[in-house]
Amino acid sequence: MSWVTKTFKSTLGQKLLMALTGLFLILFLVVHLAGNLQLLLPDEGESFNIYAHSMATNPLIRVVSIGNFAFILIHVIYSVVLTRSNKKARPVNYAVSQASTNSKWASRNMGILGTVILIFLIIHLRGFWYEFKFGELPTAVYDGVTYKNVFAIVSEAFSNIAYVIVYVLSMAFLGFHLSHGFASAFQTLGLNHVKYSPLIQKVGAGFAIIIPALFALIPVLMYIKTL
Amino acid sequence: MNLTLKIWRQKNHSDKGGFKEYKVSDISKDMSFLEMLDVLNEQLSDSGEDPVHFDHDCREGICGMCSLHINGKPHGPKQTTTCQLHMRSFSDGETITIEPWRATAFPVVKDLVVDRSSFDRIIQAGGYVSVNTGGVPDANEIPIPKRIADEAFDAATCIGCGACVAACKNASAMLFTSAKISQLAMLPQGQVERKERAERMIAQMDSEGFGACTNTGACSAECPKGISLTNIARMNREYFSAVVSSDNV
Numbered sequence: 003m004s005w006v007t008k009t010f011k012s013t014l015g016q017k018l019l020m021a022l023t024g025l026f027l028i029l030f031l032v033v034h035l036a037g038n039l040q041l042l043l044p045d046e047g048e049s050f051n052i053y054a055h056s057m058a059t060n061p062l063i064r065v066v067s068i069g070n071f072a073f074i075l076i077h078v079i080y081s082v083v084l085t086r087s088n089k090k091a092r093p094v095n096y097a098v099s100q101a102s103t104n105s106k107w108a109s110r111n112m113g114i115l116g117t118v119i120l121i122f123l124i125i126h127l128r129g130f131w132y133e134f135k136f137g138e139l140p141t142a143v144y145d146g147v148t149y150k151n152v153f154a155i156v157s158e159a160f161s162n163i164a165y166v167i168v169y170v171l172s173m174a175f176l177g178f179h180l181s182h183g184f185a186s187a188f189q190t191l192g193l194n195h196v197k198y199s200p201l202i203q204k205v206g207a208g209f210a211i212i213i214p215a216l217f218a219l220i221p222v223l224m225y226i227k228t229l
Numbered sequence: 230m231n232l233t234l235k236i237w238r239q240k241n242h243s244d245k246g247g248f249k250e251y252k253v254s255d256i257s258k259d260m261s262f263l264e265m266l267d268v269l270n271e272q273l274s275d276s277g278e279d280p281v282h283f284d285h286d287c288r289e290g291i292c293g294m295c296s297l298h299i300n301g302k303p304h305g306p307k308q309t310t311t312c313q314l315h316m317r318s319f320s321d322g323e324t325i326t327i328e329p330w331r332a333t334a335f336p337v338v339k340d341l342v343v344d345r346s347s348f349d350r351i352i353q354a355g356g357y358v359s360v361n362t363g364g365v366p367d368a369n370e371i372p373i374p375k376r377i378a379d380e381a382f383d384a385a386t387c388i389g390c391g392a393c394v395a396a397c398k399n400a401s402a403m404l405f406t407s408a409k410i411s412q413l414a415m416l417p418q419g420q421v422e423r424k425e426r427a428e429r430m431i432a433q434m435d436s437e438g439f440g441a442c443t444n445t446g447a448c449s450a451e452c453p454k455g456i457s458l459t460n461i462a463r464m465n466r467e468y469f470s471a472v473v474s475s476d477n478v
C-alpha cells in the first residue's frame with residue numbers, strides 16, 4: 003500500500019477528508035446564500051435569473067460546481083465508512099447511558115443530521131438544479147436577451163406550504179449539523195490554539211444559526227407574498 | 230445505606246452474559262465504590278456463589294486499573310476513578326447498574342473485567358524514547374521551558390484507564406493515544422522518533438479496532454485526569470506532518 007492510500011485508510015486520514023470537504027461545503031453555503039438572497043429583490047426575479055444564467059455559463063463556476071458535487075460525494079461516502087467502523091468499535095451497547103452529561107446531542111448524531119440534509123439535497127437538486135439544466139422552463143426577456151425563468155419555478159415551489167415547511171425544517175437540521183461541524187473541522191485539522199479556538203467556536207455558533215436562518219427566510223417571505 | 234445492584238455477569242469471553250440483581254445493606258456512606266463491591270463479594274462467597282470479578286490495584290487513583298460503567302457513566306457520577314468514588318455520591322435505596330467497558334478493542338474477560346492490552350500494544354508501537362547509554366546525565370542538562378514541561382506533564386498524567394474509550398460513542402482511543410504521543414512530542418528527548426512514533430501508534434490504534442474521533446468531547450469530560458482535547462489536535466498535526474514528511478513510503 004502506498005503511503006497515500008494508507009493515510010486515507012487511517013481513521014485520521016478519513017476524518018481529514020470529512021473536515022476538508024465539510025469546510026468547502028461551508029464556503030459553498032455562503033456563496034449559495036448570497037445568490038439566493040437576490041430572490042427577495044423586488045424586481046420579479048430579473049437579478050436572480052441573470053445571476054443564475056451567468057453562474058451556469060461561467061467556466062470557472064462550472065469547474066467549482068463539479069468539484070462541489072465531488073466533495074458532497076466524498077463527504078457522504080466517508081460519513082458512511084466512518085459511521086460503520088465507529089459502530090463496529092462498539093458492537094454491544096450500554097444498557098444505561100448518560101451521554102447527555104458529557105457531550106452535545108448534535109455531536110453524537112451527525113450521521114442522522116447528515117442523512118436528513120442528504121434527503122433534502124436530493125429533493126432540492128431534483129426540483130431546481132435538474133429543472134434548470136434539463137427541464138422545460140418558462141423564459142423571460144430582459145434588454146432583448148432571453149433567459150430561463152428559474153425565478154418562476156422557485157416562486158411556484160415556495161407557494162406550496164408543504165415545500166416551505168420541508169425547507170425550513172431541513173435548514174434547522176443543517177443548523178445543528180453546523181453547530182458541531184464548524185468547530186469540529188478545525189479541531190480535526192489540528193487547529194486548536196488558545197488564541198483562536200474561542201473565536202472559531204463563537205463564529206461557528208453564529209454561523210450555524212445565521213446562515214440556515216437566512217436560507218429559511220427566503221421561502222417563508224416568498225410564501226407570505228403569495229398570500 | 231441499602232442498595233440494589235444490577236451487575237453484568239459473564240462467565241468468559243464467549244459467554245453471552247446478562248444482568249443479575251443483588252441486594253447489599255448497611256453500606257457506609259464513607260466506603261469507596263470498590264469497598265462496597267467487596268462487601269457484596271463477601272456475601273456471595275459466604276453463600277457459595279462466584280464473586281463478581283472486577284479490576285483494581287492501587288485503590289488510590291493512580292494505576293488506572295479500576296474500571297466499571299456505573300449508572301451510564303464511566304467511573305460513575307464523579308469525574309474520578311472508581312476507587313476514588315464514594316458511596317456518598319449515591320442515595321439510600323438506589324438501584325445501581327454496573328457494566329464493563331464496552332469496546333471491540335476491550336474484550337470482556339469475565340464479568341466486569343476487560344482486557345485492555347490493546348493500550349499496551351499502542352505504547353509498544355512507539356510510546357518510547359531513545360536514550361544514550363553511559364554515565365548518568367545531569368538532570369537539568371537539557372533546557373525545557375516550564376510551560377512546555379507543564380503541558381507535557383499534564384499529558385503524562387494519563388493513567389491508561391480507558392474511560393475515554395468507554396465514554397466515546399465510537400469507542401475511540403484518540404484521547405489516550407494523543408496523550409501518549411503528546412507527552413513525548415513536546416519534549417526534546419522525544420524528537421528522535423517523533424515522526425515514526427505518530428505513524429506507528431496511530432496505525433496500531435486503528436488495527437486494534439478502536440473507532441474514529443467525532444470530536445464530541447465525551448472522553449475529556451469523563452477522563453479522571455482531565456486530559457484535554459488539545460492533545461487530540463496535536464496528535465492530528467503530528468500525524469499529518471509525519472505522513473507528508475517522513476521517509477516511510
Ligand code: HEM
Nearest residue numbers: 020021024027028081112113116117120183186187190443
Ligand atoms: C451542506 C452540507 C454539509 C455541510 C456544510 C457539512 C459540514 C460538515 C462539517 C464541517 C463536519 C465536521 C468535520 C469534522 O468533524 O472534522 C461534518 C461532519 C459530518 N458530516 Fe457533514 N456536512 C454537510 C452535509 C452532510 C451530509 C449530506 C452528510 C451525510 C449523509 C453528512 C454527514 C456527516 C457526518 C456523519 C459527519 C461526522 C463525521 C464524524 O466525525 O464521525 N454531512 N459535516
Ligand code: SF4
Nearest residue numbers: 387388390391393452
Ligand atoms: S486519557 Fe484519561 S480516560 Fe483516557 S486512558 Fe488516559 S486517564 Fe483514562
Ligand code: FES
Nearest residue numbers: 288292293295312
Ligand atoms: S485501582 Fe488504581 S486507579 Fe483505581
